[in-house]
Amino acid sequence: MKTTQKIAGDVKDMALADAGKRKIEWANQQMPVLQLIRKRFIKEQPLKGVRISACLHVTSETANLGITLRDGGADVVLCASNPLSTQDEVAASLVRDYGIPTYAIKGEDNATYYAHISAALEHKPQITMDDGADLVTQLLTKRTDLISNVIGGTEETTTGVIRLRAMAKDGTLKFPVIAVNDAQTKHFFDNRYGTGQSTIDGIIRATNLLLAGLKMVIAGYGWCGRGVAMRAKGLGADVIVTEIDSVRAIEAVMDGFRVMPMHEAAKVGDIFVTVTGNKSVLAAEHFGKMKDGAVMCNSGHFNVEIDIPALEKMSSAHRPARPFVEEYAMRDGRKLYLLGEGRLINLAAAEGHPAAVMDMSFANQALAAEYMVKNAATLGKQVYPVPENIDKNIAKLKLESMGIHIDKLMPDQEQYLASWDEGT
Ligand SMILES: NC(=O)c1ccc[n+]([C@@H]2O[C@H](COP(=O)([O-])OP(=O)(O)OC[C@H]3O[C@@H](n4cnc5c(N)ncnc54)[C@H](O)[C@@H]3O)[C@@H](O)[C@H]2O)c1
Numbered sequence: 001m002k003t004t005q006k007i008a009g010d011v012k013d014m015a016l017a018d019a020g021k022r023k024i025e026w027a028n029q030q031m032p033v034l035q036l037i038r039k040r041f042i043k044e045q046p047l048k049g050v051r052i053s054a055c056l057h058v059t060s061e062t063a064n065l066g067i068t069l070r071d072g073g074a075d076v077v078l079c080a081s082n083p084l085s086t087q088d089e090v091a092a093s094l095v096r097d098y099g100i101p102t103y104a105i106k107g108e109d110n111a112t113y114y115a116h117i118s119a120a121l122e123h124k125p126q127i128t129m130d131d132g133a134d135l136v137t138q139l140l141t142k143r144t145d146l147i148s149n150v151i152g153g154t155e156e157t158t159t160g161v162i163r164l165r166a167m168a169k170d171g172t173l174k175f176p177v178i179a180v181n182d183a184q185t186k187h188f189f190d191n192r193y194g195t196g197q198s199t200i201d202g203i204i205r206a207t208n209l210l211l212a213g214l215k216m217v218i219a220g221y222g223w224c225g226r227g228v229a230m231r232a233k234g235l236g237a238d239v240i241v242t243e244i245d246s247v248r249a250i251e252a253v254m255d256g257f258r259v260m261p262m263h264e265a266a267k268v269g270d271i272f273v274t275v276t277g278n279k280s281v282l283a284a285e286h287f288g289k290m291k292d293g294a295v296m297c298n299s300g301h302f303n304v305e306i307d308i309p310a311l312e313k314m315s316s317a318h319r320p321a322r323p324f325v326e327e328y329a330m331r332d333g334r335k336l337y338l339l340g341e342g343r344l345i346n347l348a349a350a351e352g353h354p355a356a357v358m359d360m361s362f363a364n365q366a367l368a369a370e371y372m373v374k375n376a377a378t379l380g381k382q383v384y385p386v387p388e389n390i391d392k393n394i395a396k397l398k399l400e401s402m403g404i405h406i407d408k409l410m411p412d413q414e415q416y417l418a419s420w421d422e423g424t
Helices: 014-029 032-044 060-071 088-098 110-121 134-141 144-149 158-169 184-207 223-234 246-254 262-268 308-314 355-378 388-401 411-418
Strands: 051-056 075-080 127-130 152-155 177-179 215-219 238-242 271-274 295-298 315-322 325-330 335-339 383-385
Touching (some): 051 060, 051 110, 051 134, 060 355, 075 110, 110 134, 127 134, 127 355, 152 355, 177 355, 184 271, 184 295, 184 335, 215 223, 238 262, 308 315, 355 388
Parallel strands (some): 051 075, 127 152, 215 271
């Protein structure tokens, strides 16, 4: 690892820091709720002296979260939560301008990715912050000596929450973790509108394809899938949804999409987007049926949704066609295209979610960290929701920042809603 002299960290190039600083400041303007929290944190210092290791996508929005935690008194170290999602200029600026040790290089290999997580763990965190639970997994399996320092953690995404719940169930989890993903002000907006817009943005930046008129297959109609389908439809794509959950499949049908199994969709799709949190959603049987020129990408957390080893086996060669586009020559002469190495396409080829939506996600992260510091002693080794009052307050502040006012319940309405004998 290259290590900078003054502040620890491993970033691509410190000369990028000026561009990174401008990007961080630009994102900050779109994050009014986080700004309010930062102002209060500066005064109240709720995280004073608390060591936080954060394993998150290193983007301009994450930088603003890191700065907020630091301004609240925390001693913060940041590492990447995905080898391909880092904004190198932001990582450089975090080290040079904001004094936050950052371990993240876009395109880092697996060994470096885990070395960076190890470096963040060397910080001996009292609070862990994860996006996908890789930091906590390393801590609980490889650095058990550090467990006693930890008072609690937070988790950003659906896949991480699923992993943590499995750990809690079999007794592996050794401290409380707050499922930030499950806050309404997180997944209703970040997963749906954030992933919806930025996934399309990633596909377009990587390919420059015209989506209008193309058959676009979205695998998974969860929070993210709904967003991607909605935005693809808006651009004129003919959207097909695949699901394994019957309720969500009906929802997709009633939202106006065709629903069919992947083995049928594979034959007709021009672009495939997986966003399920599951593995091998696109696999050998599908690659065998796809049209010449079909494009595949993933926006789910891990790069296992598309079975890339199977694709490699079925092809005779592959080569880059454009940045973030790999062309696979199939043995029967067809060409299939894989975007962003099957990693989150919105972060690999675009910039991830817009700051306005990360404002709410990261407001949840900052307030969950504060809550954990105050309440960890009363919590067990479980996965907890973000307290409802925090969630609702973030929505209130976001509305205020947008200049939008809503009605208030009248006392008699409140009473009506609380009673069962009205209307008889
Ligand atoms: N790209 C991003 O920036 C981003 C943002 C948020 C979440 N995520 C990740 O995206 C993934 C989905 O998150 P979500 O919040 O939408 O989860 P979700 O649970 O709401 O939705 C997932 C959907 O996929 C369906 N599914 C599972 N296996 C399937 C299969 N084999 N074929 C078709 N459908 C299948 C499920 O039934 C479910 O409806 C997770 O990995 C999450 O961590 C990514």
